[in-house]
Amino acid sequence: MVVESIKKKEAILPIGLGILFSIIYYKLPLNYFAITLLGLVGIILILYDIRIGVYAGIFIFPFMPDMLNLLFMIFMVAVYVYKSLFKKTQPLTKQPIDMPIVFYIIIIIISTITSIDPTGSFRDLAIHLTSIGFVFVIVNSIKTKKDFNILVVFLVISATLVAIYGFYQFKVGVELEDKWVDAVNNPDVKTRIYSVFGNPNIFAEYLIMIIPISLSLFWFSKKIHKKAIFLITSLILILALVLTLSRGGWIGFAFGMFVFVLLIEKRLLLSIIPLGLGAIYFLPQTILNRIASIVNFADSSNDYRIRMWKITLDIIKDHWLVGVGFGHLPFKQTFETYIRTMPTFHAHNTYLETMAEMGVLGFIIFIVFIFTLFKYSIKKLLKGKDNYIKTMAIGVLSGLAAVLAHGAAENILYIPRIIITFWILVGLVLALMRISDELPEIS
Structure with a gap:
């Protein structure tokens, strides 16, 4: 019964x-x-x-x-x-980088409350806090090198599919918006790919964060078929970056690669720099013209950014202590009171934007957060004895270095999917720290 x-x-x-x-x-x-x-x-x-x-x-x-x-x-x-x-779970991870993140959370909340447009600030606050919450889940769920490897492989495969869709756009010739290129200085440019991101510069921000991770997987892989797979994904991502024609993306990528080579095998600098310079002779004229336009201050895009930066500096002078409020909407509202003939969503510079939004205190907290992240990552992960952790940490840090360099020409913390990608990379660094802590000591 x-x-x-x-x-x-x-x-x-x-x-x-x-x-x-x-x-x-x-x-x-x-x-x-x-x-x-x-x-x-x-x-x-x-x-x-x-x-x-x-x-x-x-x-x-x-x-x-x-x-x-x-x-x-x-x-x-x-x-x-x-x-x-x-259910019984492992205790939460604790790292030296935790407090700068906590301070960053506090300052963006305060900056939202004191904003000239709290409702507008809440949009960006919600994106950042939700992304940081997901980082919290990553760090406390990914506990082994195997878990971490599965995670980054999924990340690279997803990015590769995004890039392949960009190739399709290049083939069919997607429409090129006037604001994306100065037609006078770049008459040969007909298409800039943007894949699912809606803008080629934003797509470039995403790519330069992922490419070094793909290269780390290639570098570490011992089996020939795995090396071949990650070499292919790396080349696909790099080609997609080239086709964005994003000058800021190229500069960020170059800086990220410099950091990658410097950390993974600095002796390669002696051969890579001459090879890179030599490759210029084989680039199409369209690409060469685009590279040359980086230092052409008559280029409409460059001129637009310089004028925008000057006005943003005026905003910073007038709101230097606490800023106008967290997020792009308070900045946009304030910017348009200074000039009505230049409608914009952000300052096209992450560091000026941060200072304009959150004042000097917020800017200092952001810089301390970035500095602490790199300092303790290099100290703990790159000087450790586990080769896998070291190699993957180099890839993640190089991706962060690349997008932070791109931040000199764009506001990288503006589009939700880029904000999410940025915080995912921070989560990968913290996950590597936890995994490193739990590895058995080698006597």
């Missing part, structure tokens, strides 16, 4: 789910039913193993609408909190 009772109870769940799915199938069109079914299966899998959600989030975020990305990351934080409350 007891056995029969247990069997009856065990049958309740599948029967109940069968009835539920039958009702959903009856009420919804087939495509919505399939989406609902996949969503429910995904939720069950994530509740079973939160790493599945982390891998999925890393893979799909470039392709997802911004709101869905934020909702998914909030869901992931909720799942982690649920599992922490009801």
